[in-house]
Amino acid sequence: MSHVESFxxxxxxxxxxxxxxxxxxxxxxxxxxxxxxxxxxxxxxxLFYWFGPIFILGVVMIDFIVGVDKSSYEISExxxxxNEPYYRWxxxxxxxxxxxxxxWSAWMLTNGGLNWIDSLGLVVTLGIANGIAITNAHEIGxxxxxxxxxxxxxxxxxxxxxxxxxxxxxSHHVWAATPEDFSSARMGxxxxxxxxxxxxxxxxxxxxxxxxxxxRRDQSHWGKPHWTWRNDVLSAWIITPLLxxxxxxxxxxxxxxxxxxxxxxxxxMLEMVNYVQHYGLLRAKRPDGRYQPCEPxxxxxxxxxxxxxxxxxxxxxxxxxxxxxxxTRPCAISRKRRSCRPVMPA
Numbered sequence: 001m002s003h004v005e006s007f008x009x010x011x012x013x014x015x016x017x018x019x020x021x022x023x024x025x026x027x028x029x030x031x032x033x034x035x036x037x038x039x040x041x042x043x044x045x046x047l048f049y050w051f052g053p054i055f056i057l058g059v060v061m062i063d064f065i066v067g068v069d070k071s072s073y074e075i076s077e078x079x080x081x082x083n084e085p086y087y088r089w090x091x092x093x094x095x096x097x098x099x100x101x102x103x104w105s106a107w108m109l110t111n112g113g114l115n116w117i118d119s120l121g122l123v124v125t126l127g128i129a130n131g132i133a134i135t136n137a138h139e140i141g142x143x144x145x146x147x148x149x150x151x152x153x154x155x156x157x158x159x160x161x162x163x164x165x166x167x168x169x170x171s172h173h174v175w176a177a178t179p180e181d182f183s184s185a186r187m188g189x190x191x192x193x194x195x196x197x198x199x200x201x202x203x204x205x206x207x208x209x210x211x212x213x214x215x216r217r218d219q220s221h222w223g224k225p226h227w228t229w230r231n232d233v234l235s236a237w238i239i240t241p242l243l244x245x246x247x248x249x250x251x252x253x254x255x256x257x258x259x260x261x262x263x264x265x266x267x268x269m270l271e272m273v274n275y276v277q278h279y280g281l282l283r284a285k286r287p288d289g290r291y292q293p294c295e296p297x298x299x300x301x302x303x304x305x306x307x308x309x310x311x312x313x314x315x316x317x318x319x320x321x322x323x324x325x326x327x328t329r330p331c332a333i334s335r336k337r338r339s340c341r342p343v344m345p346a
Contacts, residue, residue: 023090029055029132030098033105033125049118052125088148094136095151101129102158103247109258110251123258127265130158134270141165153236157243158259159266162236163206171205177281177298178291187280194275195268206233276300 028035036051048054081087105126109119133155141152141164149165156162168183175181182201185194210233228234244259281298283291 020086023087026090026094026136027097030094030129030136031101032129033101033108033122036122036125037108046115046118046121049114049121050125051121052128056128091136091140092148092151094133095155098130098133098155098158102126105262106247106251106255106259110255119258123262124265127159127262128269129266130262131266131269134159134161134164134266135273137161137165138168142169149232153232153239156236157239159263159270160240161267161270162239163203163233164270165236166209166232167202167206170209171202173294175291176294177278177283179282181278183274184278185275185280187282191272191275195271198271198274199267210234 032052032055035055036048039048039051040046105122108114108122114122137152137155140148140155143149152165153162156164172181172183175184177184179186182198182205185191210231214228214231240263244256247259248256278299281300283294283298285291
């Protein structure tokens with residue numbers, strides 16, 4: 001196999017070989033603002049600056065038409081799939097597309113001569129693009145490779161969510177579907193109550209996890225073991241002001257409110273997904289006081305093909321790649337156990 005061929009889907013004539021090309025649709029969401037602009041130029045309709053909400057509605061409509069994807073890889077097939085560089089690079093390439101779209105959108109907001117309605121539509125679309133990209137950071141943030149972990153930090157930066165990988169891997173995976181987890185919505189809890197609770201709790205969890213990591217390693221810096229650039233929370237957080245500061249230095253202060261607004265939209269989108277993910281589901285306590293292990297029935301599932309293939313690259317990858325979380329692994333990779341997860345109504 002040549003070097004170039006190793007980064008392409010294998011030439012498999014089965015339905016799985018055909019589905020692998022759908023992973024390329026994951027490049028659409030981070031470029032939503034650019035696609036919207038091209039549609040504006042093609043049609044003359046400023047409505048397409050609001051292409052982000054239109055895209056989401058389109059995916060939902062396709063879901064109703066195409067329906068549920070009932071196929072998946074067996075555990076015995078996973079090793080061969082994991083060895084294909086194609087899947088890794090599809091996920092990694094989302095970040096440069098995302099940043100190109102962000103930089104172009106920032107320029108358009110300050111130099112494109114847009115009215116306020118079109119500007120707002122572009123910002124909403126940009127926020128949706130960066131919100132969807134967070135799920136890509138979720139996947140690559142699970143990887144042990146340094147490149148993927150840094151890419152995850154950059155993907156999270158436009159939405160002020162640099163601490164997400166630390167909190168999600170170190171806290172949510174341990175306490176999901178328990179009262180101790182800030183990211184699991186309680187039964188009857190509204191999103192408006194859940195939202196501030198999970199935002200504040202997530203920051204506290206991430207910071208405490210990194211602080212404990214440095215204390216365990218007995219590494220001290222200026223008397224504070226966790227105040228160092230090696231702190232993954234700090235190194236992720238610093239990217240946001242550096243990124244926004246560079247854009248402000250280039251385009252002026254007028255771009256800053258738009259950047260803040262799109263970031264808020266992005267993190268709100270993620271928390272809306274998290275709100276649904278474990279809503280009302282609770283792991284029971286065993287006689288010894290410990291919680292029962294995380295099982296597939298402790299998270300809600302959706303296997304609609306359009307939502308998996310088009311919404312994000314990482315959601316597509318999750319259907320075939322095992323990740324280090326017992327919540328998703330059993331049903332995500334075995335068609336025989338797909339029914340063991342509760343399914344949200346379509």
